Amino acid sequence: MNCIIAQSGGPTSVINASVYGLVKENFNLEVFDNVYGGLNGIQGILEKKIINLSSMNKDELEAFKNTPSSGLGSCRYKLKDFSENEYEYIKLIKILKELDIKAFFYVGGNDSMDTTAKLSKYAKKKNLDIKFIGIPKTIDNDLVLTDHTPGFGSAAKFIATATLETYLDSTVYMDNGIFIIEAMGRDTGWLAASAALAQINGKPCADFIYLPESEFSITDFLNDVRKTFKEKNHVYIVASEGLRDCTGKFITQSAYSAHDKFGHAQLGGVGEYLKNLIMDAGITKRVKALELGVMQRCAMHCASKTDLDEAIMVGAAAIRAAAEGKSGYMVSIKRETNSPYKSSTVLVDANEIANKIKHFPKEWINKKGNHITVEAINYLRPLIADNVLLDTEDLLPKYKVFSR
Amino acid sequence: MNCIIAQSGGPTSVINASVYGLVKENFNLEVFDNVYGGLNGIQGILEKKIINLSSMNKDELEAFKNTPSSGLGSCRYKLKDFSENEYEYIKLIKILKELDIKAFFYVGGNDSMDTTAKLSKYAKKKNLDIKFIGIPKTIDNDLVLTDHTPGFGSAAKFIATATLETYLDSTVYMDNGIFIIEAMGRDTGWLAASAALAQINGKPCADFIYLPESEFSITDFLNDVRKTFKEKNHVYIVASEGLRDCTGKFITQSAYSAHDKFGHAQLGGVGEYLKNLIMDAGITKRVKALELGVMQRCAMHCASKTDLDEAIMVGAAAIRAAAEGKSGYMVSIKRETNSPYKSSTVLVDANEIANKIKHFPKEWINKKGNHITVEAINYLRPLIADNVLLDTEDLLPKYKVFSR
Numbered sequence: 001m002n003c004i005i006a007q008s009g010g011p012t013s014v015i016n017a018s019v020y021g022l023v024k025e026n027f028n029l030e031v032f033d034n035v036y037g038g039l040n041g042i043q044g045i046l047e048k049k050i051i052n053l054s055s056m057n058k059d060e061l062e063a064f065k066n067t068p069s070s071g072l073g074s075c076r077y078k079l080k081d082f083s084e085n086e087y088e089y090i091k092l093i094k095i096l097k098e099l100d101i102k103a104f105f106y107v108g109g110n111d112s113m114d115t116t117a118k119l120s121k122y123a124k125k126k127n128l129d130i131k132f133i134g135i136p137k138t139i140d141n142d143l144v145l146t147d148h149t150p151g152f153g154s155a156a157k158f159i160a161t162a163t164l165e166t167y168l169d170s171t172v173y174m175d176n177g178i179f180i181i182e183a184m185g186r187d188t189g190w191l192a193a194s195a196a197l198a199q200i201n202g203k204p205c206a207d208f209i210y211l212p213e214s215e216f217s218i219t220d221f222l223n224d225v226r227k228t229f230k231e232k233n234h235v236y237i238v239a240s241e242g243l244r245d246c247t248g249k250f251i252t253q254s255a256y257s258a259h260d261k262f263g264h265a266q267l268g269g270v271g272e273y274l275k276n277l278i279m280d281a282g283i284t285k286r287v288k289a290l291e292l293g294v295m296q297r298c299a300m301h302c303a304s305k306t307d308l309d310e311a312i313m314v315g316a317a318a319i320r321a322a323a324e325g326k327s328g329y330m331v332s333i334k335r336e337t338n339s340p341y342k343s344s345t346v347l348v349d350a351n352e353i354a355n356k357i358k359h360f361p362k363e364w365i366n367k368k369g370n371h372i373t374v375e376a377i378n379y380l381r382p383l384i385a386d387n388v389l390l391d392t393e394d395l396l397p398k399y400k401v402f403s404r
Numbered sequence: 405m406n407c408i409i410a411q412s413g414g415p416t417s418v419i420n421a422s423v424y425g426l427v428k429e430n431f432n433l434e435v436f437d438n439v440y441g442g443l444n445g446i447q448g449i450l451e452k453k454i455i456n457l458s459s460m461n462k463d464e465l466e467a468f469k470n471t472p473s474s475g476l477g478s479c480r481y482k483l484k485d486f487s488e489n490e491y492e493y494i495k496l497i498k499i500l501k502e503l504d505i506k507a508f509f510y511v512g513g514n515d516s517m518d519t520t521a522k523l524s525k526y527a528k529k530k531n532l533d534i535k536f537i538g539i540p541k542t543i544d545n546d547l548v549l550t551d552h553t554p555g556f557g558s559a560a561k562f563i564a565t566a567t568l569e570t571y572l573d574s575t576v577y578m579d580n581g582i583f584i585i586e587a588m589g590r591d592t593g594w595l596a597a598s599a600a601l602a603q604i605n606g607k608p609c610a611d612f613i614y615l616p617e618s619e620f621s622i623t624d625f626l627n628d629v630r631k632t633f634k635e636k637n638h639v640y641i642v643a644s645e646g647l648r649d650c651t652g653k654f655i656t657q658s659a660y661s662a663h664d665k666f667g668h669a670q671l672g673g674v675g676e677y678l679k680n681l682i683m684d685a686g687i688t689k690r691v692k693a694l695e696l697g698v699m700q701r702c703a704m705h706c707a708s709k710t711d712l713d714e715a716i717m718v719g720a721a722a723i724r725a726a727a728e729g730k731s732g733y734m735v736s737i738k739r740e741t742n743s744p745y746k747s748s749t750v751l752v753d754a755n756e757i758a759n760k761i762k763h764f765p766k767e768w769i770n771k772k773g774n775h776i777t778v779e780a781i782n783y784l785r786p787l788i789a790d791n792v793l794l795d796t797e798d799l800l801p802k803y804k805v806f807s808r
Contacts, residue, residue: 011576040578069572076577157800161705164800168473169702172415173480174444199798200805293694298573301565301706385799394603395789396561396568401604 001102003031003322005053006038006045007137008108008115009076011069012151013158013300014311015137018107019072020065021315022135023053031323036099039404041075041106042115046091049073050099051402063400065312066390068300073404079115082122089122096130103131103322107315109138109149113330114354120328121351131322134330134350135314139297141190144358145348146332150314151297153307153383156194158299159183160384162292163198167205167236170288176234177286178225178278181206182271184296185240186250189213189360191296192240193372194380204371207235212242213360214369216251221274222281224370229283239270241291301397305386310343317345341382405506407435407726409457410442410449411541412512412519413480415473416555417562417704418715419541422511423476424469425719426539427457435727440503443808445479445510446519450495453477454503455806467804469716470794472704477808483519486526493526500534507535507726511719513542513553517734518758524732525755535726538734538754539718543701545594548762549752550736554718555701557711557787560598562703563587564788566696567602571609571640574692580638581690582629582682585610586675588700589644590654593617593764595700596644597776598784608775611639616646617764618773620655625678626685628774633687643674645695705801709790714747721749745786 003026005019023035037053038045056064064071082089096104104119106112116134123130139155141148163181170179183192189211198205207228210216228235243251252273271289278287314331321329329347336342364376390397407430409423427439441457442449460468468475486493500508508523510516520538527534540547545556567585574583587596593615602609611632614620632639647655656677675693682691718735725733733751740746768780794801 011573043578067572068569070576071572073578074576160800162699162703164803165472165702165704166698168471168475168803168805169415169698172411172474172478174447174477197798198800200803288698290697290699291695294570294573294692295566295694295699298569299566300569381799387796392791394601395785396564396602399568399572399604401572 001032002034002036002100003103003105004036004038004045004050004096004099004101005072005105005107006041007070007072007074008041008106008112009074010138010297011074012137012139012297013068013154013303014150014308015069015107016067016071017065017308017311018135018137018150018315019053020061021312022105022319023056023061025316025319029319029323031319032103036101037072040073041077042079042092043075043077044073045095046088048095049404060400063391063398066300066388066397067399067401068298071400071402078111079118081118089119093128093130102129103133105133105135105318105322107135107137109140110143110354110356113350116330117328117351117354123327131325131327133318133321133326134353135318136330136332139191140185140188142188142357143353144356145352147335147343148333148383150307150311152190153304153310154300154302155191155296156197156380157304157384158296158302159191159194159292160197161302163195163205163238166290167198167200170236171234175286177284177288178229178235178237180237180239180271180274180287180289182239182241182269182289182291184292185212186242187212187357188242189240192238193360193376195238196372196377197380197384205236206238208370209238209372210243210370211240211360211365212244213362214365215246216243217246218277220368222277222283225278226281226283237274239274241270243270300388301390303388304384305388306341306383308388314345321347338378338382341385405436406438406440406504407507407509408440408442408449408454408500408503408505409476409509409511410445411474411476411478412445412510412516413478413542414701415478416541416543416701417472417558417707418554418712419473419511420471420475421469421712421715422539422541422554422719423457424465425716426509426723427460427465429720429723433723433727435723436507440505441476444477445481446483446496447479447481448477449499450492452499453808464804467795467802470704470792470801471803471805472702475804475806482515483522485522493523497532497534506533507537509537509539509722509726511539511541513544514547514758514760517754520734521732521755521758527731535729535731537722537725537730538757539722540734540736543595544589544592546592546761547757548760549756551739551747552737552787554711554715556594557708557714558704558706559595559700560601560784561708561788562700562706563595563598563696564601565706567599567609567642570694571602571604574640575638579690581688581692582633582639582641584641584643584675584678584691584693586643586645586673586693586695588696589616590646591616591761592646593644596642597764597780599642600776600781601784601788609640610642612774613642613776614647614774615644615764615769616648617766618769619650620647621650622681624772626681626687629682630685630687641678643678645674647674704792705794707792708788709792710745710787712792718749725751742782742786745789
């Protein structure tokens with residue numbers, strides 16, 4: 001009897017560590033004869049793109065643990081409800097049966113939990129002996145019913161480190177300008193907030209942190225920036241890509257219309273937009289904007305050891321859940337204690353996770369809506385703990401890549 | 405009798421390690437009673453912004469060694485020739501004499517070597533007993549008469565690591581698009597070239613690397629990209645920000661006129677420009693461009709140990725040069741052997757460095773002008789060797805910051 005694991009949605013630095021944790025725990029507990037890997041998620045499995053992960057040797061498995069980005073490939077494929085399109089369900093189940101697969105593990109975000117819940121429901125309805133378990137993963141940290149998501153801690157650590165280092169870079173001259181760093185997060189501010197972890201002598205490097213959870217006001221923003229620039233001849237700003245105005249529209253969308261009047265097309269993201277606001281307001285022309293981009297989800301060289309360990313932990317817990325006959329659940333992370341930090345896993349109904357978003361709490365944003373509170377920092381800090389020592393090959397990190 | 409060290413121009417990750425090397429070697433050899441630090445280069449020294457670096461304790465000094473970005477502050481101040489404006493020379497010498505300063509060390513690029521050469525010439529003409537020594541520093545690796553410059557190796561390592569990791573990120577889907585990474589280097593291609601160090605199974609991740617030393621042809625570029633995209637459904641492109649067309653103009657400058665026809669202003673750099681070229685040519689709409697930006701010069705968390713050690717080495721050699729009564733020289737790096745890699749220092753005339761640029765050798769670019777040769781990779785590889793273990797504070801790298 002065998003099982004299969006696949007990955008879906010956007011990559012993270014530690015997504016393969018969950019595969020590692022699952023393969024390793026299966027090796028220890030001898031639950032399944034083989035762990036198969038579905039390439040490119042459900043989409044690839046439906047095309048029978050399947051490999052045998054149990055045939056990896058120890059070295060390959062260890063290297064795979066530390067390899068960033070969905071090593072099994074990913075997809076953006078959303079299963080329809082089986083009442084709408086049962087064909088895909090029938091096709092998938094046939095493929096799983098051919099390989100004697102009794103458990104299906106899906107590593108992903110809330111779309112993948114939707115898939116997990118639907119497949120589990122279908123299997124139950126059809127009395128099929130196949131378990132479906134979700135394993136959380138997303139740098140966005142926006143899944144409900146889990147303290148946080150694997151992948152977030154490493155992204156947070158990269159953002160905090162980049163903030164610390166670019167802060168130093170942006171303050172070397174006597175006439176320093178304004179520096180803006182743009183973090184990912186179209187719907188939630190978790191990633192941008194983690195920049196607050198970068199501190200010098202106990203004070204955050206960032207003068208201002210703007211999150212999607214707080215309505216963005218151009219007037220307040222320009223007042224903030226003008227005042228601080230007058231005081232310090234320098235301003236360090238962190239902005240989430242998902243900033244919205246009072247109507248709930250992305251501010252970069254409003255920008256299109258605003259700038260069209262002058263015949264300009266607004267390219268780039270929030271950072272460029274804020275840069276233009278500051279320059280147009282005549283505060284200074286010395287403004288730099290840096291978009292951290294996909295590095296936030298693949299900078300394994302700057303990963304959090306805690307995040308890596310928890311990614312392994314949720315993978316291992318998934319095997320045990322299947323062994324216990326559970327189906328339709330996601331392995332969730334519970335924070336046991338904060339100091340010293342300790343976490344464990346619990347199972348939550350995948351259906352309760354699907355299509356929901358966990359926002360950055362309003363009470364963790366300061367009154368002015370331009371920074372975060374100490375409570376938020378206390379929540380974030382342990383998640384970036386400790387460094388991962390990577391093996392090297394040709395003097396760069398050694399990563400294991402499957403040909404797909 | 406005392407000495408002073410100051411920093412000038414753009415920061416690097418290891419620029420403070422040269423200050424550390426100098427302070428440490430002075431401590432060992434007891435050449436000067438105090439090592440002063442001039443804040444914000446010549447500009448700050450002229451305003452008497454000077455601190456005493458010899459009063460740092462061991463912990464502070466060790467933390468400062470590993471702190472990225474000009475810790476003493478920087479400036480973009482170019483001294484005029486003394487025949488044009490002797491006033492500044494007189495003012496500076498007066499300040500140095502007041503502090504009994506017998507040696508002045510300037511850490512910088514070719515502008516700083518120009519300053520070093522001018523001051524040394526002035527001191528000789530006026531029979532002043534003050535030595536002027538240059539210490540090389542630039543991520544651009546564009547100084548002549550040195551095998552390479554401190555700061556370059558760490559930038560190269562960050563670029564190569566980012567290339568490896570974003571390559572993995574850009575290949576997870578079945579329908580992968582095109583990824584473009586933009587490296588710094590307005591005049592030279594050294595930084596962009598170092599992306600070639602990122603390899604998987606012995607093959608560079610980058611399909612194409614375009615450098616300023618090779619004329620950029622839009623037609624050839626689009627042919628390259630179209631062909632590879634058809635073959636692999638994915639293209640990974642590295643571009644130097646300084647790409648030029650056949651007339652020697654920056655391609656992003658040409659872009660302004662090209663796009664004005666349609667009423668669009670071209671924002672962003674080379675990456676965005678190439679992205680638009682690809683989309684306009686109808687190759688695919690799935691194109692992402694990432695500008696690595698200032699992270700290239702401050703990502704100490706990804707520094708090269710070899711680079712750090714050499715930055716220390718040139719600082720230490722500068723003290724010895726002053727002790728030997730030399731003036732008007734820059735400490736240069738000589739590659740003794742490549743495998744195993746070994747380097748030493750030699751003194752070269754600062755005047756020979758000033759205002760010159762070392763280009764990436766044409767013979768290290770392939771015939772098609774879209775990649776680099778094995779010889780180039782052999783030159784680059786040892787410079788990124790080994791990792792720097794950083795002390796941490798609040799779970800992030802511990803950096804020492806002077807209030808300026």
